[in-house]
Amino acid sequence: MINKKIALVITFIIFILSGVTTYSFFSAEKGLSFFSPIAYQAPTSENGSTEEAINAEPKTEECPLNGQMLSKTEKDIWEGQRPLGVMIENHKEARPQSGLSEADIVYEAVAEGGITRFLAIFYCQNASYVGPVRSARIYFLRFLEGYGQNPLYAHVGGANTPGPADALGYINKLGWSSYNDLNQFSVPFPYFWRDYERLKNVATEHTVYTSTKKLWQYAKDKRELTNVDEKGVRWDKGFSAWKFEDDAKISERGKVAKIDFGFWDNLASDFSVVWSYNNQTNSYKRTNGGSPHLDKNSGKQLEAKNIVVMFAKESPANDGYEGGHLLYKNVGTGDLLFFKNGEVIKGTWNKETDEDNIKFFDSSDKEISIVRGQVFIEMLPIGNKVTY
Numbered sequence: 001m002i003n004k005k006i007a008l009v010i011t012f013i014i015f016i017l018s019g020v021t022t023y024s025f026f027s028a029e030k031g032l033s034f035f036s037p038i039a040y041q042a043p044t045s046e047n048g049s050t051e052e053a054i055n056a057e058p059k060t061e062e063c064p065l066n067g068q069m070l071s072k073t074e075k076d077i078w079e080g081q082r083p084l085g086v087m088i089e090n091h092k093e094a095r096p097q098s099g100l101s102e103a104d105i106v107y108e109a110v111a112e113g114g115i116t117r118f119l120a121i122f123y124c125q126n127a128s129y130v131g132p133v134r135s136a137r138i139y140f141l142r143f144l145e146g147y148g149q150n151p152l153y154a155h156v157g158g159a160n161t162p163g164p165a166d167a168l169g170y171i172n173k174l175g176w177s178s179y180n181d182l183n184q185f186s187v188p189f190p191y192f193w194r195d196y197e198r199l200k201n202v203a204t205e206h207t208v209y210t211s212t213k214k215l216w217q218y219a220k221d222k223r224e225l226t227n228v229d230e231k232g233v234r235w236d237k238g239f240s241a242w243k244f245e246d247d248a249k250i251s252e253r254g255k256v257a258k259i260d261f262g263f264w265d266n267l268a269s270d271f272s273v274v275w276s277y278n279n280q281t282n283s284y285k286r287t288n289g290g291s292p293h294l295d296k297n298s299g300k301q302l303e304a305k306n307i308v309v310m311f312a313k314e315s316p317a318n319d320g321y322e323g324g325h326l327l328y329k330n331v332g333t334g335d336l337l338f339f340k341n342g343e344v345i346k347g348t349w350n351k352e353t354d355e356d357n358i359k360f361f362d363s364s365d366k367e368i369s370i371v372r373g374q375v376f377i378e379m380l381p382i383g384n385k386v387t388y
Helices: 002-028 051-056 072-078 138-144 167-174 212-223 265-271
Strands: 084-089 105-112 115-122 152-155 181-183 192-194 208-210 258-261 273-278 283-288 306-312 314-316 326-328 332-340 343-351 359-362 375-381
Touching: 084 138, 084 212, 105 138, 105 326, 115 138, 138 167, 138 326, 152 212, 167 181, 181 212, 208 212, 258 306, 332 359
Parallel strands: 084 152, 105 375, 152 181, 306 375
Antiparallel strands: 084 115, 105 115, 192 208, 258 273, 273 283, 306 332, 314 326, 332 343, 343 359
8 A cells, every 4th residue: 555655646746747847848938937937028020020120110100099100010010900908907016017108098997995907908019018917897898898899808807796897797798708808717828927026925916917919819819809800890890099199399388297186085195196297208207106107017107198087977886895896987978187288178078888989078079189199098086186
């Protein structure tokens, strides 16, 4: 009996070592290690061009989502894919996040307990490292529905308590499950992974990362979703783009130097936001919780061309969830403050149906044009104070 037990133990050890060796061998070509996190890699194009080479190309092509002028190489890439929304958290332990600066559009709203979360929309640019990725919320889904036919949605689980905030139930209702929905619970490694070194000494839920390129590849290989679906329907069928404009001339730029607000008063110090305007670059740099908001990929402060502060009715879902699921009425219309070119425009936002893209209008009901570049949309509860 003893010899049999020893033999079984030896066999088990050999099996484990064999598995580790095999994993390490096949992972080596991808820069992966069984014992260490995936290393950040600079984005490359399909033909192997480096990020530096791509950046050196003439910027002649307009991104359909935010009007940013990018290179022909980048256009060749984005034309073969569809918009991708990724849930990125803003818990104090999740900072600094990775990939927000590469997003075309970012939405921010409270997820629960006054802690905000981001829906980062990627289409025209690639981010090799994105996260930490967290769970789905129903109002972020409604923003994402405005990006055409079956936009990709990357998240780790989601609100699933029966009731009006049931995000996973809503995904099923939309017919997205196991199709354009990329829930980490059903999408395997290496498309999502945990990086315990990137955020040391934090809870496990703050360690999930992904890559836009990997997710677009997964959607293509496993779900038959590129710029067209399995039936050949383009993603942008029915998509309504924003209007775009160039930067205002320096002499015509305004003097609104700072945008200052919080989401919930009791957590103002941790989740307060300040956007500071730079007249020379015609852009706004973000401070998050009293500190410059950095992207860990580049070490640079987040910077956007357009800051949209939209006000929406906030209410509790009352679904029995201990953390307190929320609801925001982000379908319909409401007030907004639109900051661009150093000026502020008072107006309204409008999203007629779940499937419509949100649009912005001034006090004369004229659609507000987007300055070419990143758009950061801040959804605040009605009545919140914004200082500028």
